[in-house]
Amino acid sequence: MKLEQVIIIGAGPAGLAAALQLHRYGITPRLIEKARPGGLLWNANWVENYPGFPAGISGANLAQVFLDHAKAGGVDVTPAEVQKLAWDNQAFIVSTNSAVYHARCVVIASGTKPRQFTEFAIPDILAGRIFYEVIPLISSSGKTVVIVGAGDAAFDYALNLGKQNQVIIINRSNQVKCLPLLWDRANTCSNITYRSRVVINQLLPNPEGGITVECFSPKGLMKLSADYLIGAIGRIPQLDFVSASVLERSSEFEKAGILHFVGDVKNNIYRQTSIAIGDGIRAAMHLNKVLKETAHESDCLDRKRRYRRSIYR
Ligand SMILES: Cc1cc2nc3c(=O)[nH]c(=O)nc-3n(C[C@H](O)[C@H](O)[C@H](O)COP(=O)(O)OP(=O)(O)OC[C@H]3O[C@@H](n4cnc5c(N)ncnc54)[C@H](O)[C@@H]3O)c2cc1C
The missing domain is CATH 3.50.50.60 (FAD/NAD(P)-binding domain)
Incomplete structure (x- = not known):
């Protein structure tokens, strides 16, 4: 030995x-x-x-x-x-x-x-569209990506993918935990949208092959259409x-x-x-x-x- x-x-x-x-x-x-x-x-x-x-x-x-x-x-x-x-x-x-x-x-x-999503089920058919890191999507362009999170990683991922894609960041609370400079940069990037107090209720496959992200929001039930979902929740x-x-x-x-x-x-x-x-x-x-x-x-x-x-x- x-x-x-x-x-x-x-x-x-x-x-x-x-x-x-x-x-x-x-x-x-x-x-x-x-x-x-x-x-x-x-x-x-x-x-x-x-x-x-x-x-x-x-x-x-x-x-x-x-x-x-x-x-x-x-x-x-x-x-x-x-x-x-x-x-x-x-x-x-x-x-x-x-x-x-x-x-x-x-x-x-x-x-x-x-940390993985646990509060909602991920239908098998959508498993290949859910990620927890940005690397698998780094060369995608013209897609819509929903990112869940409010910390440095969520905003860093958004800035990375927002160069070539539309990104929607959703945060369950109204407190942002990222560095102020990341927040400022995300705010000036026209491809990034931020929504607070939005919580995912369920994920459904949509007819185009992507994901319908059904969420609770202050304005009631809301549906976001996306190609991919990324969890940046710790x-x-x-x-x-x-x-x-x-x-x-x-x-x-x-x-x-x-x-x-x-x-x-x-x-x-x-x-x-x-x-x-x-x-x-x-x-x-x-x-x-x-x-x-x-x-x-x-x-x-x-x-x-x-x-x-x-x-x-
Ligand atoms: C979006 C984002 C932005 C960041 N920005 C910054 C920044 O601006 N400045 C900064 O200083 N830091 C930043 N970081 C943090 C930085 O990336 C980490 O602090 C650093 O990579 C930690 O290094 P590590 O070697 O401890 O762990 P890791 O980089 O996580 O490396 C651990 C390695 O171990 C391997 N491994 C795990 N389990 C096993 C196993 N069972 N068998 C074999 N291999 C295994 C993994 O595959 C991995 O390659 C950022 C991180 C993220 C996610």
Whole structure:
């Protein structure tokens, strides 16, 4: 059984940064990614708070810069989905859809997953028209997209899709939670309409093949006709693959420096690229220290064993 030094789960900004920094120490981690490396950034319209890009940069271009940088630093990505992370008293066991790996240390950089619609049924026939991220629709044009939400993601998605499509943002309350600058930009985009106090009652297929979004509104029942519906109603940590026993003992493993949670998966409301990157670098620095110490201990043990063998010969 080959024991990997470090396995990193997720090649978003946090995982890429951790991998890059480990390479600088001469440690080659196995970086596992189930989708497109680069993470959630592919969904971001325009990133203006990542230092080094004074004019801002699109999320997609920033993701590509990170990937180019990681590649230049020797980082390789193993394409696979981690289905289970367990512990067998000596090492972590990382089971993917294609292989099982054993690792001394693990970095969980798996980000978040979207909250799904639960208050209304989604007819099977419409399942392919409902999304929770913008990426699947990024090249669509001339379509009508209803976006549900009131935060940064809803408005960022609207600004992205509103370049080539008609977008209707619906918000169940009359409070907008996005950055004022996103609100201002959405207001000046003629392709974006915003409606407050609108709640979806049901989704129906319409004769053109799209969706009739039936909603309660202050003016009564309202029907919106759309090609697609996007939910931007929040995200939660992506930890489905972590076994209950690892979760239970996570503080103990973290204290020992062999398990690290980095980036959005643990950052609650502080989900930002620069923070995720910082987390990744810090975890790698800590891992380098831990691995050096354990290597030193096993060197000493080896030397002791060799000495004992030599005196008993
Ligand atoms: C619309 C939008 C706009 C944004 N704008 C900005 C902005 O302007 N500025 C800013 O700083 N940040 C912005 N962000 C936030 C930024 O994208 C995140 O903070 C950042 O991507 C977090 O990086 P991460 O590596 O922690 O997680 P993620 O980017 O989510 O990466 C996690 C990775 O783990 C992978 N993964 C998950 N589970 C598994 C598994 N079981 N097996 C293998 N791989 C797995 C995922 O596929 C993903 O690639 C925005 C986000 C969105 C959605």
